Amino acid sequence: MGVVLRAVLACAALLVGCSEPKGPAQTSAATDHVSIVHRNCGLRSYVGETDVAVRxxxxxxERSxxxxxxxxxxxxPHERNDNTSVLVYIAGGPGDGFQTQAxxxxxxxxxxGGSPLEADLLIYNPRGVPGSKPYWYCPEYDQVSxxxxxxxxxxEEEARRAAPVLHACMEGFSAxxxxxDLPNYRKLSDFSTEQQARDILGILSALEYEQWHLWGVSYGTRVALKASQLALLVPEQSAKLTSQILDSPYPFNKGVLHEWAALQDNALRLHERNWAKFTRDLSLAAGNDERLIEYLTSFSSFEHLWDSVNAALDAIESEESQKGVNVHDSRLYFxxxxxxxHEIATDEQQALPVYTTDHFTFYMSRSRLAALMYFVLYNASLHEQFYAALYELExxxxxxxxxxxxxxxxxLSLFLHSSFDPAFNSFAYFAxxxxxxxxATAAxxxxxxxxxxxxxxxxxxxxxxxVCAANFFQKTLNTNPLTVDAKLQQPYNVxxxxxxxxxxxDPxxxxxxxxxxxxxxTNSGGDVTLIRTGGGHGxxxxxWCDFSGMQAWxxxxxxxxVPDTRVAAEQRYCGY
Known part of the structure; x- marks a missing residue:
């Protein structure tokens, strides 16, 4: 949604890795003209160290x-595996790549190898992301970010400077x-959830499994929901689709731009609750910095703490502006x-500036602190460190x-390495x-x-x-751009x-x-089990949920x- 940091020159998106893969002759070219070609896994250290086979x-x-x-x-091994069922892992994003990297x-x-799961485990890489072919990128967007x-x-200045670069990248890729000249060419909508769901069903249809289980995480749950919906249209697929696991679900009717403010407000409310518990435990714990305890417990709420730290940023910026302090000498410059x-880039990614930049440099502003506030909610272990960091800023x-x-x-190190992770493709995300x-309408x-x-x-x-309002997206869909793609709507497969x-x-x-x-x-008569856990996203x-419960599911x-109904679902499938 919108323009994000990691967004000054106009550029054309580049495609790399478009050559045909090398390997044995293709197999399994079934009714959907599916091609399965063997490839080298790239594994070295694990050869002979496990009884798990990797293919x-x-x-x-043919369609794409x-x-x-x-x-x-x-x-x-056969004695530990029924060889007829498969669990498909569908990663989040959209835009996360390198899923099958060594x-x-x-x-x-x-x-x-250490889990009790008896079904095979299938991992795949979505289209357009690092590791897939073609993989596309735009170094200029990373550089301007x-x-x-x-x-x-x-x-606003961040958005103003990033927008033309991002638009040029997206338009270049569309061109x-x-x-x-792809068959059934649909421009950027080739990256829609529907197309990605068809990829999963195509992969599974090319393999000889009798029972399919889908396991989606975050955006991957939306792909799973669409795949299970599409499977209803093909009796052979519907008969094999057995269950789905939706971890941190992203339903069809969510994700519109105007919902962003609600998510930010929810993040502040989550911090309010976590901060209250943290300060209570902090005052009871021995060995903590007395100044930190005194500072944090002096605020009646996280909202007051948050406002105070933002006011401190404003005061520092105002003072330094009046004195003419150079940004590189600012106390807010990190x-x-x-x-x-220090990592070795793949051949496709050598042009990415993240591999040639010695240090990240970062100026702390209100909007960037808000992004950091949101980011730490992904990991509960970061909450305490974030509240201590607010003290340092003040x-x-x-x-x-x-x-x-x-x-x-x-x-900041965790935040920036996550934001600029070469495994993530911002353009696949936007597409x-x-x-x-x-x-979102004006209303x-x-x-x-x-x-x-x-x-x-x-x-x-x-x-x-x-960027979603750009012409190349409006031209992609033969629908009113203010309405959702009709193919991404309920009813779900219940x-x-x-x-x-x-x-x-979960923020x-x-x-x-x-x-x-x-x-x-539930209202549609479906067999659904909802487990509420601690923790955040994923x-x-x-x-927060024991992986071993997946075999029970x-x-x-x-x-x-036959499940023991005397044991709660949380115990059977989550281990608590």
Whole structure:
């Protein structure tokens, strides 16, 4: 939604890795003209160290033959595996890549080998992201983002400078797609959730499994919901689709621009609750900095703390402006070591500036602090450090020479490495979100501003520079750009058992979304289990739900194990 940091020259999006994959002759060219080609997994250290078998493939189909997706299948020895069922992991994003890269496969080998899961595990890379072919990128967008975050500019100036670069990248990529002359060419909507769901069904249809289980996380839940919906149209697929696990669900009717303010407001409310518990525990704990305790407990609420720190930023900026302090000498200017500088870039990514930048430089402003506030909610272990970092920021009012702010620097390092992670493709994100979601009307924005006046400036700017309103998206869909793609609407497929997991501190897909989705299934007669956990976004990966419960879910939904109804679902499928 809108223009984001990581967004001054006009550029054309580049496509790389378009050559045909090397490997044995293609197989499984079934009725959908699917092509499965074997590929090298790239694993070295794990050869002979595990009894888990790994099979790596390239997938493509005749409808979109230029898109080639890497697939990896993990299997256990026959005595530990029924060899007839598969669990498909659908990553979040949209835009997350390198799912089947060797380093990532080593993580999955550890997890899968130690888990009781008996079904095969299938991991794949979505179209248009690092690791897939073609992979597309625009170094100029990353560069302008790196530049602007180090400058003392406001949120609107960030958007104003990033917007033309982002628009040029998206239009350039759209032109390249057209030049590729793809069958059934649909421009940027080739990255819609519907197309990605068809990829999953195509992969599964090319393999000989009798029972399919979908496991989506965040945006991946939307792909799972669409795939299960599409499977209803094909009897052979519907008969094999057995269950779905939706971790931190992203329903069809969410994600519109005007909802952004509600998510920000929800983030502040989550901090309010977490901060109250933190300060209570802080005052009881021994060994804490007495000045930190005194400072934090002097505020009656997180809102008052938040307002005080933002006022401190304003005061520092005003004072330094009056004195003519250079931005590089500002107390709000931070240097953070760039860990990507020491990594070896893939051939496709060598032009990305994140691999050649020695340090991240960052000027702390109100809008960037708000982004950091939102970011730390992803990981509960960062909350305490964030509140201590707010204390450090406030102290900069009276410190004339910037100290080594341990907590601020640590959080900024995590934030910046996440924001500029080469595994993420911002353009695949925009292509998907802008295709899937309806445009916010002026009336929508006005209502959101009325309800959340604190975020009015942000909403106004985001609407003004909304890349989703660009002509290349309006031309993509043969519908009114103010309405959602008709193919991404309910009803959902309620004919299969559905497990929904939701964290109480989720800032991205809040618990209300999960509860609303569960109610929709229940009211439609669906078999749905909703488990509310602690933690934030991504319940399973954050450890708030035991992975071992997935085998219990798979066995139950396949009918190979009768669940003990005396044990609560939380215990059966989450281990608590």
């Amino acid at each position: 790596c493939l390239w997938y493509s189909n 033959k230029r898109f080639q997706l890497p697939v990896a299948i993990l299997s256990k 380093d990532n496969l080593e993580y999955w080998l550890d997890w899968y 790196l530049n602007v975050m180090s400058e003392k500019v406001g949120f 390249r797609l057209q030049a590729m 240097h953070v070591e760039n860990g990507f500088r 102290q900069l009012k009276t410190v004339r020479v910037s100290p080594k702010n341990h907590n601020i620097n640590t959080l 998907t979100e802008c295709t899937d979601n309806p445009r 929508d924005i006005e209502r959101a501003i009325s309800q959340y006046p604190a975020w009015s400036e942000y909403l106004t700017v985001m609407q003004r520079y909304d 004919s299969i058992p559905t497990l929904i997991l939701s964290g109480e501190n 991205v897909t809040p618990r209300e979304w999960a509860e609303e989705l569960a109610d929709t299934y 319940v399973l990966h954050a450890g 798979v066995a139950h939904t396949q009918g190979t194990e």
